[in-house]
Each structure stands twice: as structure tokens, then as C-alpha cells.
Amino acid sequence: MEYKAFNETLLNKIGGKENISGLTHCMTRMRFKLKDESKAKTDEIKQMAGVVTVVQSGGQYQVVVGNHVADVYKEFVQVAGIQTDDSSEMEEDKPKGVLNNFIDIVSSIFTPIISVLMASGMIKGLLALLTAFSLLDKTSGIYLILNATGDGLFYFFPIFLGYTAAKKFGGKPFLGMAIGAALVYPTIVTANSGAGESLLTLFQGTAIESPIYVTFFGIPVILMSYTSSVIPIIAATYMASKVEGFFERIIPRAIRSFFVAFLTLLVTVPLTFLVIGPLTTWVGLIIGQGLSTAYEFSPIIAGTLIGGFWQIFIMFGLHWGFIPIALNNYATLGFDVVVMAGLATPLAMAGVTLAIFFKTKDRKLKEISLPAFLSAVFGITEPALYGVTLPRKKAFYATSVATAIAGGIMGIFKTRVYINGGTGIFAIPRFINPETGIDNSVIGFVVAIASAFVLGFVFTYFYAYSTKDDQSNVNEKLDEQLEEEEQVNGELGQNVMYNLATPISGDIVPLSEVEDNAFSIGLLGKGIAIMPSEGKVFAPADGSVTTLFPTHHAIGITTTDGIEVLIHVGMDTVNLDGRHFSPKVKQGDIVKKGQLLLEFDKEGIQKEGYSVITPVIISNTNQYLDILETSNKEMTQVGDEDFITVIA
Structure with missing residues (x-):
């Protein structure tokens, strides 16, 4: 802990944990509410290394530490062993508008698990690669254990999403997990497998024909496959948060801790199986099939448009909106064509930033562009986007054009992506067909990212970037002159x-x-x-x-x-x-x-x-x-x- 010694000293000088009745922080200072301010050794605190000053105002004892206050605050809470209101933490603004709310909800639910989601996908991709080249047998113990490692998260995905969704919607996280666990409970999965004889069939002859294997108080239950599903658990958890809030208000405090959870599950889980689950599954299936049909109608146009606009989606956070659609497509269709074209973006950015690295004479830009290039190759695009391409509009456009062409190439090959996983060069295993192995999907993606990299480099080096575009060293001759003066005089000869x-x-x-x-x-x-x-x-x-x-x-x-x-x-x-x-x-x-x-x-x-x-x-x-x-x-x-x- 970087500030442990500092915080231990501060806690002691402020009168200890028992003297603190409240704590928040703002931009530069920790704002204490002390039971007795006279117990605080103010003069000694002011002399502490790392303390700018102490301000006593408005009933608060304010210790000014500077712009890194959030980090100091988080460690102080741990050192002191105190509980604080989560609202005191620095949080992003609540978004306004339907689209912004949707993006905020999706990003809040998926962000906590995105790293393990990618890790699991990469393990599955590695297994697909090894089996495609006959380096590993699917019956071996190695395959079984690694497959469980990679597939476990996806199989029990509703449980993980139940936790993060409940936190986002203000419910108890373990209630969300309990609902998710019910959706993937083995007996339910077995009943849905169709092993037994169906009692009746609903909507016979339609696209949503549903055999009924169980009833709930005489009501037919349309069982769906909820393993790896996304939309049903999010909708169910949102419903649970409202049900939980209702019971919190009407149940006496003395019995609330037990009965709120009991009644919330008793209401929400049956409603999920009877109504929420089937409806949301059908909606997800219709969306997936609609997008797949649109892609099949003109894969070149679809790939070009999605690829061309992908980095713009990233800028505005709109790419989060595609994640649940893609995950739902994996679960219902077995593949996805939505996020596919955007996966060439990192390599296009890598080509653009590498061209700028070779061409620029700006030392600061060279220092930024090289690590940005390396990050982009491995799928991390933010350093390249915000540090290199976005401040230089032509380079930004070059990235979009290169990615659009790459998306069109994937459309020509009718590429499909089969699993979630890594990005950049680590995305290649995601395109291996689990049934047939390496096919046009892999070939199309490899050709596309190679084209994106080369085109991004060529467009930028010859057309989209000029050293005149950089303003950090506006006058290159002056920069050279200052370097000479540094060598001759040993000091900078001109102020800026x-x-x-x-x-x-x-x-x-x-x-x-x-x-x-x-x-x-x-x-x-x-x-x-x-x-x-x-x-x-x-x-x-x-x-x-x-x-x-x-x-x-x-x-x-x-x-x-x-x-x-x-x-x-x-x-x-x-x-x-x-x-x-x-x-x-x-x-x-x-x-x-x-x-x-x-x-x-x-x-x-x-x-x-x-x-x-x-x-x-x-x-x-x-x-x-x-x-x-x-x-x-x-x-x-x-x-x-x-x-x-x-x-x-």
C-alpha cells in the first residue's frame, strides 16, 4: 500500500478511528467529520510530508493532500477499518437520455467481468487452435480440464451477470446470483433437453413453437436454454431489484433481513421462467437472426459499415451496446457477425501509429507512438486512439478507412466469429469453427487484419500525416536551435x-x-x-x-x-x-x-x-x-x- 505509513500517522494524529464520525473526499482534500476536533493534532498534521494544509470549515476537518486524494482516501479507509458511504467515492456522472442510459447499464454490468471473459475466450480459442491442428485430442484429460476452465464462465454466465446486474440496479448481488443459478440448475437443464415426453406444444407451426415438459400450478412453463444466456438474467435481475425494493418498504424492520430475500426469490424466479425468460430469449433470437439475415444479404456492405465506424463506436462507448448482442448470438446461433468487422481496428491503428513513429521528428510523439503501436497489436487501442490518432484527424480517418476495407474483406469471405476472447492478433483463434476447424472465417480474418495494418501504414505515411500536423514542437528549426544551445551553453536559451x-x-x-x-x-x-x-x-x-x-x-x-x-x-x-x-x-x-x-x-x-x-x-x-x-x-x-x- 503506497500511502500506508502516511495514513497510519494521520489516523493517529487525528484522534484515531473512534474520533471519526464521517469521511468523504473531494478534488484535493479528505473531509473528516470529527467527534472532537480538539483531539486532532492540527499543527503536527500540517507538518506531515504529503499534507498541504489543514482547513477547518463548515463543521468539517479538511486535510488537503492534493490531486491524488482518491488514492489516499481508499487506503485510509482500509487502514482505519471504517465503513463509508459509497457516494463519497469518485463516480462517473449519471447519464441522460435513453441511449446513454442503455450504454451505461451495459458497460456497468460487463466491465467488472470483461477481463476474465476475454481470458476464458482465449483459453477456448487456444483449445480450438490445438484441436484444429490435431495437437490435442478432445478425449484427453488436458482438453477436459482446460475446456472446463475456459467454458465454465460461459456455461454459468447468468450467475456472474446476476451479481453485476444486481449491483447496477441497486439490488442485493447474491439475490441476482441466486436467480442466475436457478436458470442453469441441472434439473432445469435436463428437463429442457427434451429427453422426456412433452405434455403439449404451444404456438405449434410458428417460429416460436415450444414443447411443454413442466407446469407451475397448472401454468405451462416454456423452458429455454439459459446456459450462456445474457438478456434473460439482466431483465430478471432488474425485476428483482424492483420487487426487493417493494418488500423493503412494506415489511417491518425486525423481520426484513429474512423475508425480503425469501419473498423476492419466491416472486421473481417463477416470473422469470413463466414470462421474462421466454420473452427475452425470443427477442434476443429475433435480433440475432435479423442481424445475421442482414449480413447475409450484403456481407460486404455490412462489414464495411461496421468496420468503418467501429473506432467511433469505441470513442462514444457505443461498442458496449454490441456486446450483449454478440454474446447472445454465440448462445443462440453459435456464431456472431456483429462485432466481427470491428476486430480489425487494433491492427489498423497499429499500422497508423507505426507510420507516425517512423515519420515524426517530434521526440514526445515518438515516445508515445511506439508503445501505442505495441499495445494496438495486442488489442489495446486506447493509447493509440487518444494519444496518437484522434488528435490528428487525418490519421484518425486513415484508421477508419483501413478498418472499413478490412470489414469488407471479411464480408467477401463471409467470416464468422465463434467465441468471445482476445483482440488484436489474439483474436485469430476466435474465428476457428469448432465443428470444421480452420475455414474461410480464419482465412478471411487473417487477410483482413494484414490488409488493415498495411493500408493503415501506407495511408498514414504517404497521405494522412505530416510533421506540420504536430504542435508540441511548432517550429522544428527552433527546436534544433535550442538543442544546439543546450549543447553549447549547457542550459535552455529561450522560454516558451x-x-x-x-x-x-x-x-x-x-x-x-x-x-x-x-x-x-x-x-x-x-x-x-x-x-x-x-x-x-x-x-x-x-x-x-x-x-x-x-x-x-x-x-x-x-x-x-x-x-x-x-x-x-x-x-x-x-x-x-x-x-x-x-x-x-x-x-x-x-x-x-x-x-x-x-x-x-x-x-x-x-x-x-x-x-x-x-x-x-x-x-x-x-x-x-x-x-x-x-x-x-x-x-x-x-x-x-x-x-x-x-x-x-
Whole structure:
């Protein structure tokens, strides 16, 4: 534990665990509620290495530690052995809109298990590869054990999803697991196998013809195959969370711990077998068959479109929407054609980043592009996407074109992917047909990713990238000149100045006049404060949103030049829990200078007794020679004036 010694000392000096009645954290500080603040050794805490200062305000004992507060907080909770409200953790904003909600739900359910999901898929892919080349017999003990290792997760998938889905929907995770276990219970699986004689057949002669083997109080139960299924357990767990909430409200507290779980399972599991399971399975089957039919109608067009837009799907998180569809297709159809075309994207990015590595003269870009290339080859695309291709639009487009062509090639071969698993070059075993071995699917994918890599490299090296596109060293001749001066004089002979635009209109207030020592004496960095004239915050420069606190009162921007800007709206406004704040971006977004980041209700904040004075500081001040503030008394035009000048 990186901060264990620090946290042990802090816990001792603050009066021990028994003196803490509450603990949260914000952007830079741990906010304690102490039973007796006089027990805390404030002067000694201020002198601790790693503590910026201590602020006692609003009934809180605030220990300012800096931007790494989240890591310190997590370890302090473990060291102290205390329970805290999960809402105190840094979480992403709750999404707005149907699509955003859907993506948020899917990503929250699948993210915790995505690594083991890929690992299991890679084991299955390895076995498919070994058996395809007759290197391993399916009857051997090695195969049986490794197959159980790779297939166990998929067979009992509803149990795993029951846990993560229940957490997402606010239910008890073990109730979700219990529902999932019921769906894959051996007796149910055996009854659904059709070994016995059916009692009757429903919907005879239709696409959803269903033989009935069991009844529930005389009601026919349409048994489906729920092993490896996705949609039924998610829908059932959502239903269970609502049922559980209902019983939590009406059952007396004295017997709630037993009866809530009892009644929730008693209601939800039969409903799942009778209604939820069959309906969701049919819906998933219809979606899968519809997509498969569309693909078969024109596999080249389908592959080209999905491949061409795949990295855009990744950017906006839309690729999460394809995951349950693909997993459902594996379970119902035995293969998938939806995510297939997107699997060439990592190799296209690898080709693009390698071309930039060879062509660029920018030392910083070389340092970024080489590891980004290696990561992309093995299927990790984020370093290449956000660090190399996205900031250079032509390179980004080159990736899309190369992937689109690769998708079209897979369409020509009518490629299919049979299992979930690795990406990049590790995706090859996913295309091995478990019945026939290596066929057109494998050949098509190998040809496609090789083409994506070569085309990405050629397009970028000869057409899509120029050294003029990079702005970190705008003047190459100046860079060479500075290198010569370093060699001759042993020191840098010229300073570089970066100008930040005004993020908020209003009256300028010296940072020293802010009623918070952490800001007023510059402990968190140099900067300036503004008394806002309107409730809008704009980006002071091009960059990315590196921090957006859940209560939305503060936002951190890292500019393309590496300057870390913290904009903190109001004093102690973290206590508002997000009231009066409306973010227009989310953490991780790429933003442009002058883009609206945040809106806030200035009057509403003031009515609740909080100051709206807004410090704007450079968090990494110690990396620069100086920080110069504007000499103006008022900033009326957002984005135009030179608000802060950073000298490097």
C-alpha cells in the first residue's frame, strides 16, 4: 500500500478511528467529520510530508493532500477499518437520455467481468487452435480440464451477470446470483433437453413453437436454454431489484433481513421462467437472426459499415451496446457477425501509429507512438486512439478507412466469429469453427487484419500525416536551435509562453483574498480567482477533461501542452451534492478552447449560504518557471483575453 505509513500517522494524529464520525473526499482534500476536533493534532498534521494544509470549515476537518486524494482516501479507509458511504467515492456522472442510459447499464454490468471473459475466450480459442491442428485430442484429460476452465464462465454466465446486474440496479448481488443459478440448475437443464415426453406444444407451426415438459400450478412453463444466456438474467435481475425494493418498504424492520430475500426469490424466479425468460430469449433470437439475415444479404456492405465506424463506436462507448448482442448470438446461433468487422481496428491503428513513429521528428510523439503501436497489436487501442490518432484527424480517418476495407474483406469471405476472447492478433483463434476447424472465417480474418495494418501504414505515411500536423514542437528549426544551445551553453536559451483564455466572465479577485488557505496562499498552485457574473464555465484551452467530481463543483483540464488547470466553483460547494450544477462534458472528453464545460445556478448556490468565488489554479505549478495572472480587474469576454500566462 503506497500511502500506508502516511495514513497510519494521520489516523493517529487525528484522534484515531473512534474520533471519526464521517469521511468523504473531494478534488484535493479528505473531509473528516470529527467527534472532537480538539483531539486532532492540527499543527503536527500540517507538518506531515504529503499534507498541504489543514482547513477547518463548515463543521468539517479538511486535510488537503492534493490531486491524488482518491488514492489516499481508499487506503485510509482500509487502514482505519471504517465503513463509508459509497457516494463519497469518485463516480462517473449519471447519464441522460435513453441511449446513454442503455450504454451505461451495459458497460456497468460487463466491465467488472470483461477481463476474465476475454481470458476464458482465449483459453477456448487456444483449445480450438490445438484441436484444429490435431495437437490435442478432445478425449484427453488436458482438453477436459482446460475446456472446463475456459467454458465454465460461459456455461454459468447468468450467475456472474446476476451479481453485476444486481449491483447496477441497486439490488442485493447474491439475490441476482441466486436467480442466475436457478436458470442453469441441472434439473432445469435436463428437463429442457427434451429427453422426456412433452405434455403439449404451444404456438405449434410458428417460429416460436415450444414443447411443454413442466407446469407451475397448472401454468405451462416454456423452458429455454439459459446456459450462456445474457438478456434473460439482466431483465430478471432488474425485476428483482424492483420487487426487493417493494418488500423493503412494506415489511417491518425486525423481520426484513429474512423475508425480503425469501419473498423476492419466491416472486421473481417463477416470473422469470413463466414470462421474462421466454420473452427475452425470443427477442434476443429475433435480433440475432435479423442481424445475421442482414449480413447475409450484403456481407460486404455490412462489414464495411461496421468496420468503418467501429473506432467511433469505441470513442462514444457505443461498442458496449454490441456486446450483449454478440454474446447472445454465440448462445443462440453459435456464431456472431456483429462485432466481427470491428476486430480489425487494433491492427489498423497499429499500422497508423507505426507510420507516425517512423515519420515524426517530434521526440514526445515518438515516445508515445511506439508503445501505442505495441499495445494496438495486442488489442489495446486506447493509447493509440487518444494519444496518437484522434488528435490528428487525418490519421484518425486513415484508421477508419483501413478498418472499413478490412470489414469488407471479411464480408467477401463471409467470416464468422465463434467465441468471445482476445483482440488484436489474439483474436485469430476466435474465428476457428469448432465443428470444421480452420475455414474461410480464419482465412478471411487473417487477410483482413494484414490488409488493415498495411493500408493503415501506407495511408498514414504517404497521405494522412505530416510533421506540420504536430504542435508540441511548432517550429522544428527552433527546436534544433535550442538543442544546439543546450549543447553549447549547457542550459535552455529561450522560454516558451502558453496563454490560457478566460474560463468564466466576472470580476477578478486575487487568489490571496480567497477565504480558504489551501487556495489563498498558493498551496495547491498559483492562479487567480473570479467572482462570476454568470453561471457558465468554458474551456481555457484545447485539452481533455481529466477530472470531473461527481458533485460537479470542480473540473480539471489537462491542456494539449500538459498544463493542469483546476476550476473550483465556489467554496465548500462539495456539500451541495451536485445541486445547482449541470455538467456539459464528462471525464475523459476531448474539449476545445471556448467549449462550454459546466453550467451552475449562481443565485441558487448563494441562497444556500455558499460563496461562488471560483479559483482557477495551475495544479502543476512547480513544473514551470512562473505563472502570470491578468492585470485586468474584470473579464467580460470569455475566451479572448490572456487570462493566465504559463512560462516554461
